[in-house]
Amino acid sequence: MDLKVEPQLSSKDLFLLYKHLYDYLGPQYWWPGETKEEISIGAILTQNTTWKNVEKAIENLKREGLLDFKKILELDKDYLAQLIKPSGYYNQKAQKLKNFAEFMLKEFGGKFDVSIDKWSLREKLLSVKGVGKETADSIILYAFEKPIFVVDAYTKRILLRHGVIESDKIEYDEIAKLFYLSIPEDVKIYNEYHALFVNIGKNYCSKRTPKCNECPIKKLIKD
DNA sequence: CTCCAGGGGGCCA
DNA sequence: TGGCCCCATGGA
Known part of the structure; x- marks a missing residue:
């Protein structure tokens, strides 16, 4: 079982969440690498x-x-x-x-x-x-810089904890679809969004020490 | 010590 | 497709 956080998010809020996270944390400058x-x-x-x-x-x-x-x-x-x-x-x-x-x-x-x-x-x-x-x-x-949304373990865990998805058994492509249906098809946005999720995942949503109370997403939802 | 980290393939029913 | 096993190091 994975803990959940109140209040909950909906898949319709994903673009709003992106804009808030970007304003709050700024560009992440991904992916690290010179070539x-x-x-x-x-x-x-x-x-x-x-x-x-x-x-x-x-x-x-x-x-x-x-x-x-x-x-x-x-x-x-x-x-x-x-x-x-x-x-x-x-x-x-x-x-x-x-x-x-x-x-x-x-x-x-x-x-x-x-x-x-x-x-x-x-x-x-x-x-x-x-x-x-x-x-x-x-x-x-x-690398190819085409607008494809990257789903990783952090993405899934964050969506799960904030109630966007119900089960961790959901398929990879089903999770990606939530983003394709909610946000504009844009390399810059997909780039930053994934990087922002990794930032949040690492710092506030890790498996071992989930610091949900300090998570920026929890604060941002209160709007 | 145990558990996990920015997964994926092979096998088998 | 769904479940299970393997790969392997370094850090908390």
Whole structure:
């Protein structure tokens, strides 16, 4: 069971919530990363792992000049695994990075400024072994810069605690739909909204020490 | 010590 | 599709 917070929010309030959070917390400047390659690689490395550990892995790759799809594809898999060890699941993730690098080179010549429909792009990304919905959507939004809404564990937990959704068994795409129906289709908004949710999730809605009483959302709802 | 963090794939009924 | 297991490190 997950705790709930009174009063409750409705899915119709999601755009209002965004505007309030943005006014209150300001831009979050996501996704951290100097290049699209770095951003997309980070999206895979952060699977079920804290960002702090991912930073170490990225730093190792950057130091070796390996934030490059061609080099990742050619690199010895075990060596790649050692470099990304701090991010955990290193054997699996080494293979995932190779799968993704090969996909990007074959499909788009390693480029991100492609004029492909975002849903077609999503289908293609989901066909890569190691890229699930959240990872695909993160890559589409933050590297390809197309308006796809990213749903993560924080998003689900926050919506659950504020009564927007009833059950944590709700499907990923069903949660995303709540946002597509409530807010304008806009890369900037989707970018900031997800980042704001992570901010709130980390600081006020973590599983272990939920500081619901100090949560900005609780204060904002009182309008 | 236990539990969790910005998941995803494989297997099986 | 729904449930279950595996992957693996670092931090609270």
